[in-house]
Amino acid sequence: MSDGPPPLTQADPAIGKDDAVSRTGFAEPALAYDYFKSMVSLSVATLGGVLTLSGTVFGARISPLQMAMAVLPVAVSGLLALQAQTDITQLSLGVKPPLNSSRLALRLVPSFYGLGLGIFLACLLLSYISPEAAAAPR
Incomplete structure (x- = not known):
């Protein structure tokens, strides 16, 4: 079993890479697939x-x-x-998904990831700057 992305083209030689690009909406569908997998x-x-x-470690903070x-x-x-x-x-296999969110996800995924990491680091920093204020919400 392969870890790579699914085949993006059909076995029919008349269907080329351009068809996979037009179906998925990505210039490099395999690259977008690998990005989301990562x-x-x-x-x-x-x-x-x-x-x-x-x-x-930070449970008390x-x-x-x-x-x-x-x-x-x-x-x-x-x-x-x-x-x-x-x-x-699904798009690569020729199946239309109910809601194709992949293009929007290119912007939302790193935004939410960075937001969550930023909140964690901000809370940690605030707990060191003002330990009594950080312990108060408990």
Whole structure:
């Protein structure tokens, strides 16, 4: 079983790469597929890291509400990337997805990922600057 993207062209030689480009709307559909696959993995790894750090090292510094505010955008980023990856696969196989969100996801996935990471780092920084204020929401 291959880890690579699904074949983007049909076995029929009359259907070339240009057809895959016109179906998916991406100049390089395989590159977009790999990007979303990487973002799904990165989001899952980040969620695991943030949740592990919150339960151990920074558990006393960051409140559960702050942790939820940081984790939610990262999780949304991973879900959007997974949906876009599914849309590209369906388009490449000639199936029209119900809602093709892959082009919009190119902008939303890194935005949500950066937002979640930024919130986590901001909460962590605030807990060091003003420890009593960070511990108050508990």
